[in-house]
């Protein structure tokens with residue numbers, strides 16, 4: 055029997071929660087890092103004004119709880135079989151909670167929400183136009199994307215949050231903090247260094263909250279969770295899901311960092327996760343590297359003292375979300391239609407789709423970009439548009455890896471990929487063609503959840519160490535470029551023209567009151 059398919063710890067599993075932008079999943083993972091079962095629930099995307107996006111934190115928790123219960127019941131699992139629970143989550147999204155009641159005081163403000171663009175403008179004025187002024191401390195530019203501006207908005211615009219903050223009854227959390235708090239029955243208020251690195255409030259060198267940044271944003275330290283350096287640590291014991299009570303929560307990690315750990319990304323290696331957006335991270339080693347080409351400096355992952363790695367990150371705001379949009383307007387009936395449609399034509403017919411629906415992130419950081427489909431002629435078919443839609447995340451990724459190569463001084467030759475869109479072989483072939491980088495897809499595409507399982511499992515001795523885990527990670531397929539340098543350059547030039555047309559087309563900031 056192939057040892058890779060033999061579960062050497064039969065009947066024992068790690069459960070992981072992958073709480074994403076559009077849905078929450080629970081994965082049951084065995085000793086061979088195989089995902090043996092999965093349960094998923096979507097939640098509502100609440101938008102009160104153009105550019106706004108909220109999630110109901112109670113709905114998210116209810117979905118997570120239901121997935122945990124369903125998967126446990128279906129597999130007849132109870133605590134001794136579930137060795138530990140890991141959590142990985144959409145990052146930056148903020149929940150404000152009243153410690154005295156345990157209730158969220160406002161819907162969660164989601165990472166892609168743009169309501170804070172007025173706050174960003176104020177910072178721009180205060181910083182003499184230099185939105186990069188805090189990069190040395192927190193690694194990030196001032197932007198609507200990060201948690202700090204969302205917390206400030208909640209204090210400024212929501213009376214209950216302001217009062218609780220003043221009275222010392224408030225805590226702000228990213229989704230990891232919220233889930234840990236709820237699952238432990240309100241016993242722990244914690245986050246990990248990877249999630250904290252997305253707030254703008256953590257000092258990247260000390261890996262603690264920065265008094266300077268807290269002062270700049272007007273946020274009290276007591277309103278923030280304790281940061282645990284290691285994503286593989288004790289985060290509390292489940293006490294509010296009957297069938298799982300007693301299970302230790304020993305893995306907490308932001309989803310993109312979870313994918314880095316799931317690939318066991320080593321220094322110099324790069325990964326790209328294609329989900330709602332796509333996020334390219336390169337492990338730059340044990341000291342932070344500042345970007346001068348529009349990338350973010352952030353945590354890659356920490357497995358404790360001496361095992362903390364930093365990353366350069368390129369955030370691409372829209373990837374799979376464009377597929378969802380195409381379904382919503384009737385261009386497609388299902389995501390699986392995309393590949394046959396895109397391959398029904400021999401090229402994109404000079405049609406480009408820039409899905410900057412709500413601004414454009416790395417390396418541009420322009421809130422005023424908007425989506426466009428350009429180059430349409432009488433010969434344009436649905437196939438051309440589908441192809442352009444699939445090419446877009448690949449071309450956005452190319453922009454990011456070029457910036458990464460400039461920042462690090464290294465040519466990138468290989469990129470590990472994962473996420474829901476990577477079932478699409480055609481898209482991955484385009485990715486290899488446009489970048490001339492070998493694209494490596496793993497056997498399991500749920501690498502983010504696997505990363506959280508690795509963090510959780512290492513803490514409880516489910517695996518003896520990283521080298522044991524490494525043996526279990528298997529490659530499914532490698533995609534290599536089949537186009538010429540000339541074709542690649544031509545393509546990229548047309549794309550760059552399309553991007554320039556999308557920038558500046560958006561509405562100017564508008565402040566809405568609650």
Ligand SMILES: Nc1ncnc2c1ncn2[C@@H]1O[C@H](COP(=O)(O)OP(=O)(O)O)[C@@H](O)[C@H]1O
Pocket residue numbers: 074075076077328329330331373374375376377378389390392393473474475477478
């Ligand atoms: N065959 C496919 N081709 C392209 N995109 C796909 C395909 N199947 C699923 N997707 C897209 O993948 C995305 C889901 O990826 P996932 O990793 O689950 O996202 P997230 O974790 O951000 O919620 C969806 O936007 C979906 O439309």
Ligand SMILES: O=P(O)(O)OC[C@H](O)CO
Pocket residue numbers: 073074075076143144145146165309310329330331
């Ligand atoms: O929900 P995902 O998987 O698109 O990830 C969202 C990111 O963490 C946002 O930074």
